[in-house]
Structures are given as structure tokens and as C-alpha cells.
Amino acid sequence: MSIALLYFFLVIIGVTITGFFITKIRIWKPKRTLVFVAVYFSCGLLAFVYLMFLSGDIAKAPSKEFLQEQRIANEQLSSDLKLRKFEGLKEEHLKFTKTFEATAENIEVIRNEAGQYLPIHISWAESGENKITVSYYETPLYLNGVYITPFVEEPRIEWNDNKLYIIEADTMVTVKSVHFSSQLLNIGFPSRNDDPLYNLIGQRILHLNVPKQFNIIDKDGWY
Amino acid sequence: MTSIVKVSTARNIYEQVKWKCKAYSSMFSTVLILYILLTLLSGGGSGSLGMGRSFVSYREQYYTLDSLFIFTVLTMFIFGWLLASKSISRDNFSIVTTSYTEAISSALFLVVLCIFTLVAAISTLWISILVDILRTGDLFIFHSMEYSLLTFISFTVCSLLAASIGYFIHVVFDFSKIVFALLCVGMFLLIRQYTIELWGILFGGSAFQIIGRSTIYIILLWLLIVLMRQRREVTRT
Numbered sequence: 001m002s003i004a005l006l007y008f009f010l011v012i013i014g015v016t017i018t019g020f021f022i023t024k025i026r027i028w029k030p031k032r033t034l035v036f037v038a039v040y041f042s043c044g045l046l047a048f049v050y051l052m053f054l055s056g057d058i059a060k061a062p063s064k065e066f067l068q069e070q071r072i073a074n075e076q077l078s079s080d081l082k083l084r085k086f087e088g089l090k091e092e093h094l095k096f097t098k099t100f101e102a103t104a105e106n107i108e109v110i111r112n113e114a115g116q117y118l119p120i121h122i123s124w125a126e127s128g129e130n131k132i133t134v135s136y137y138e139t140p141l142y143l144n145g146v147y148i149t150p151f152v153e154e155p156r157i158e159w160n161d162n163k164l165y166i167i168e169a170d171t172m173v174t175v176k177s178v179h180f181s182s183q184l185l186n187i188g189f190p191s192r193n194d195d196p197l198y199n200l201i202g203q204r205i206l207h208l209n210v211p212k213q214f215n216i217i218d219k220d221g222w223y
Numbered sequence: 224m225t226s227i228v229k230v231s232t233a234r235n236i237y238e239q240v241k242w243k244c245k246a247y248s249s250m251f252s253t254v255l256i257l258y259i260l261l262t263l264l265s266g267g268g269s270g271s272l273g274m275g276r277s278f279v280s281y282r283e284q285y286y287t288l289d290s291l292f293i294f295t296v297l298t299m300f301i302f303g304w305l306l307a308s309k310s311i312s313r314d315n316f317s318i319v320t321t322s323y324t325e326a327i328s329s330a331l332f333l334v335v336l337c338i339f340t341l342v343a344a345i346s347t348l349w350i351s352i353l354v355d356i357l358r359t360g361d362l363f364i365f366h367s368m369e370y371s372l373l374t375f376i377s378f379t380v381c382s383l384l385a386a387s388i389g390y391f392i393h394v395v396f397d398f399s400k401i402v403f404a405l406l407c408v409g410m411f412l413l414i415r416q417y418t419i420e421l422w423g424i425l426f427g428g429s430a431f432q433i434i435g436r437s438t439i440y441i442i443l444l445w446l447l448i449v450l451m452r453q454r455r456e457v458t459r460t
Contacts, residue, residue, distance in 0.1 A: 010264070014257040014298065033248040037339075040255050044346020047353040051363075057356045058363045117278040143281050144274070146364050152279075173281045176268075177364040178352060180371035183270065184289040185381070187374050187430040200276040 058178065061145050067197045074139060074203055081121050081205070089137050089207060097135045100159035102214055107132065109218040111166045116220055118155055118166055122208045133209040134164070141202035148173045155206070166206070238318045239328035244335060247309075250302050254295075254340050258347040261294055286352055286363075291344040292378055296385040299340070303333065303389025307397070322452035329390065330445050337382040341375055373430045384437045387444045398451040 051058050062070075080088040109120065134157050141149045151173045158165040181187050210216060269287040273280075306329060352363060396403040413421075426433045 010257070010260050014253055014260065017253055017256065033252045036252055036255065037343075041342060041346050044342075044349050047346075047349040051349065051353060051356070052365075055356070058352075058365045061364050061366045063367070141279075143276055143279055144272075144283060145366070146283070148279065148281075168278070171279045173279055175281075175283050175364055176355070176361050177283055177285045177366060178348075179285055179287045179366050180368050180374055181366070182287060182289055182292070182370075182374045182377065184292060185374070185377050185430060185433055186428065187370050187377060200279065204278075 299386040303386035307393035
């Protein structure tokens with residue numbers, strides 16, 4: 001039995017109760033209703049005050065203006081990286097740095113299936129050393145107007161036999177939200193497929209600082 | 224109708240609304256019982272959405288007034304019918320009553336009931352969120368209240384429209400069984416033809432159109448109710 005049918009029966013039962021109250025037996029007096037209503041509304045008010053001002057269990061979604069700022073900043077960062085301007089990578093977004101010793105000219109990047117979206121940006125260094133520096137940056141991530149960075153796991157970077165392994169886990173975001181807009185009446189409920197502000201905002205970047213004498217071979221990147 | 228005590232029409236209407244609030248108090252408690260039952264079964268959530276973007280699989284369960292709204296509309300329709308059907312046995316005729324004051328007081332009582340359901344729905348929403356948080360410990364995201372006023376007004380107006388339709392149908396039933404039968408057939412055909420386009424034609428697309436058109440329909444329905452009640456009064460005399 002579908003849940004909608006169950007609800008329908010519940011409405012019927014509710015209405016039957018009403019009819020019972022109204023027509024035959026006055027077991028429910030107005031005074032009791034008043035007390036019941038007062039208690040119920042007080043519970044609602046207390047729940048509202050507790051959740052909004054005391055508990056911290058409800059996080060406020062970022063404003064559209066803030067999301068717009070983030071989007072512009074990320075677009076700027078993307079275009080800077082395309083032009084190999086790495087000054088846009090800020091220290092505050094750096095999550096970790098690892099250094100590896102290369103032993104051969106060709107360095108292959110090996111990704112697991114979930115790692116195909118992590119873009120690599122390479123800056124070529126004038127250096128006689130064989131050291132490859134790998135830095136992982138992550139700007140604040142928003143999807144559907146929700147801050148999702150806490151859900152995102154950092155990738156594991158490993159080095160073995162002159163191969164750079166990028167191992168990532170799938171990111172699953174499950175959130176609950178409260179709206180006082182109405183999807184049914186088409187009031188303010190964001191049409192999220194169309195609005196760029198509700199798309200993925202933010203970037204994860206793997207920056208490789210590689211001496212010029214090496215080659216990086218990355219076959220699987222999908223970005 | 225005559226009375227040896229001269230009282231204003233406004234005073235009569237006020238007394239009648241007050242009387243109806245007491246006489247039909249079970250309607251208020253039924254709304255709450257219904258909301259509690261629905262919330263317990265649905266977990267309070269109105270819907271969910273899922274999407275995949277790049278490396279992220281995203282799922283959001285959202286809480287809105289929408290699910291309560293659907294049942295409120297249905298309940299208000301039935302309450303409107305019940306209010307009209309019980310008016311003779313439950314109304315207080317010791318207060319000076321004309322068809323005009325009866326219709327106005329019934330409409331005002333339904334306004335009170337609809338505002339009550341709105342407050343009850345908001346209370347239910349917050350209580351269900353609190354229960355969910357206490358049960359699961361999940362973090363909630365609160366989106367802005369930018370559109371809340373518009374949502375609340377639409378909720379109330381649409382509930383009132385449903386109640387008015389319920390009341391109107393019973394008044395038609397009292398008025399003429401043939402007209403009632405024709406109305407039922409008409410409504411059946413309308414529902415059979417139901418499409419999103421028809422909804423758009425009747426109520427418009429935006430919130431303001433929904434509120435505006437619903438208000439017009441409510442006024443028209445109550446004007447018709449007053450007209451038909453006049454006839455009933457003549458018949459009874």
C-alpha cells in the first residue's frame with residue numbers, strides 16, 4: 001500500500017473523528033481544546049526558539065550574495081590557473097604538501113575510479129633536483145547552496161616506482177533542510193537546475209611543482 | 224427578523240463568530256490531531272532531491288509546509304461542508320441572525336480556522352524538526368525566510384478557498400438538489416480534465432496571481448452563498 005493511500009485513509013479517519021465530535025457526543029469540551037491548543041503552540045514556539053537561537057543544530061544557509069562572490073572568485077581562480085598564474089592559490093586553502101623523489105624521466109599519474117575529477121595543475125621549475133612537490137588545495141565548496149566542505153575527504157597521494165597515485169573516496173552529501181518557501185505553490189523554491197548559484201561552487205586542486213627535466217603522463221583525468 | 228434589543232450588525236457578527244469558535248471547537252483539535260498523525264507517519268519531511276555533480280553525490284531531505292498544505296486543503300474542504308451542514312443545529316439563534324450575518328460570521332469563522340491551521344502547521348513543522356534532531360542528531364540547513372510571508376498568505380488563502388468551496392457546495396445542496404447534481408457532474412468533469420495547464424488558467428503561475436485569484440473566487444463564492452441563503456430563509460418563513 002502506498003504512503004499516499006495511507007495518508008488518504010488517515011484524513012478520512014481524522015474527518016470521521018471530527019464528525020463524531022461535532023454530531024453525537026460532546027466528550028471534548030472547548031476548554032480542553034483551548035488547553036490542548038495552548039500546549040501545542042507553546043511546544044512549537046519553544047522548538048523554534050530552541051532550534052534557532054539556542055541549540056546550534058540548525059546552520060544558516062549562505063546568502064545568494066555570498067554565493068555569488070564565491071562563484072566569481074572561483075571563476076577568477078580557474079582562469080588564472082589556465083594561464084598558469086599560481087598566485088591565486090592561497091595559503092589558507094592549502095590542505096597538505098608532500099614531496100617525492102623522482103627516479104625516471106616519465107612520471108605516470110594513476111588514479112582510482114573516484115579520483116578522475118581531481119584536476120592537476122603543473123608548474124615547471126628550473127631546478128636540477130629530482131624532487132616533485134605535490135600540494136593539495138581546496139577552496140570552500142558549496143553545492144545547492146549548502147556548505148559541503150565538511151563532507152569532502154582529502155585525497156590520498158602516494159608515490160611508488162616513479163608513479164603518482166591519487167586515491168579518492170566518493171563524496172556522499174546527505175543534508176536536511178528547512179524551507180519557508182513552497183515548491184507546490186511555486187513560491188521562492190529555487191529551480192536549482194537552472195541557477196548557477198546552486199551548482200557546485202569551489203575547487204579542489206592538485207598542484208605539482210615539477211623540475212623541467214620530467215614529464216607528467218596523466219591519462220585518466222576527466223576534468 | 225426582529226428583536227426588542229437593538230444591537231449593531233457588527234456586534235451580532237462578533238458574537239456569532241465567538242459562538243462558532245466554541246461550538247465547533249472540535250475542528251481546531253481535529254486539525255492538531257491530524258497534523259500530529261501526519262507528522263508521525265511522514266517524519267515531517269516534505270520531499271527530497273538528489274543529484275550528482277562532479278565528485279559529489281548529493282541528497283537533500285527538505286522540510287516545508289507543502290505536505291501539510293495538501294492535507295489542510297482537503298480538511299478545510301470537509302470542514303466547510305460540515306460547518307454548513309451543522310449550522311441549523313449548532314448555531315446560536317438567540318443572537319439576532321439573518322442570512323447575511325450568518326454568512327459573514329461563517330466566513331469569518333473559517334478565516335479564524337484557516338489562520339489557526341497556519342499557526343498549527345508552522346508549530347508542527349518546528350516540532351517535527353526538533354523531534355528529528357533529537358532522534359538522529361543530524362544538522363539542518365535553514366534557508367532564508369525571504370518568501371515566508373508570501374507562503375503563509377498563500378497557505379491561508381488557499382485553505383480558505385477550499386473551506387469556502389466546501390461550504391458553498393453544501394449551500395447548493397440545500398438550495399436545490401438538481402443544481403447540486405449538476406455541480407457535482409461539472410466538478411467531476413473538471414477533475415477528470417485536470418492538467419497543470421488548467422491549474423495555470425484557474426490560478427495563474429506566480430504567488431501573487433494565486434493569492435489574487437483565490438481571493439476573487441472566495442468573494443464570489445460568498446456572494447453566491449449570501450444570495451442562496453436568502454432563498455432558504457424565505458422558504459423557512
